[in-house]
Amino acid sequence: MTLTSSALTAPRYLITDMDGVLWRGQEPMPGLVEFFRFLRAENVRFVCATNNASTLAEKLAERLQGWGADVTPDEIVTSSTATADYLATILPQGSRLYVVGMEGLRAPLRDRGFKIAEQDVAAAANVAAAADVAAVVVGIDWNVTYNQLKQAALLIRRGAKFIGTNSDRTFPSPEGIIPGAGALLALIETATDVKPIVIGKPEPVLYEMSLKRMNAVPGQTLVLGDRLETDILGAVRLNLKSALVLSGVTTREELTHSDYQPDWVFDDISDLIKNWAMINAQFTMHNS
């Protein structure tokens, strides 16, 4: 190894989760503004990557900016924008899609030039239109109806690809644990015997699209998250270095029982910044 190799192998790219890392509930995490200031000062390129498919990247950026953090919409990858980026790599430009999902999913699909099919495209009178639908895309939708699920199942049975934004089975809400996108995917899978291609963590596509967004070198990229079975497992599967923060869902206790592990564990983002020099040094060692 040469003397300059440390600068080459230290993390130059960061993929960070949002909920439980950058904020908790309605409150920003302590040290949030300093965290992004630090990344800019160190010339670490970053994206904030979330399985959330219901909120526009612009809205998430506004939320962070409202707390004083310097983050642009281009630096946010949701499972919706990753779905749109992924579909653009496998379908012809302008393909028609049937969507179960909210504006946070529909807008990025339209932005990539996809056409979104009418509600009842799979109805008996509409066979030609149905044949024209290349893929059914399913994300969380608080207003989903039986008819939409029926349309989705009919189209998949006729050969449309089945894509899911994320497989989170449940979603924490003030009322308690409620069905998430994964529950909708399970319903349609049960009705069609077709397994969806899932985009969100821990499947690889969200991280692959995040790397692509930054033009990142995987060996120089650090993944940061608070949930072992999504954030960290996704990183492990792609052989990316990862750090877990204990400011969200995963506890140190859960960590001891897991058969896969992050490379580093910190209390929160402030603790991570304090230990950046150590990460740098160990990153070099791991890669030498």
Ligand SMILES: [Mg+2]
């Ligand atoms: Mg999280």
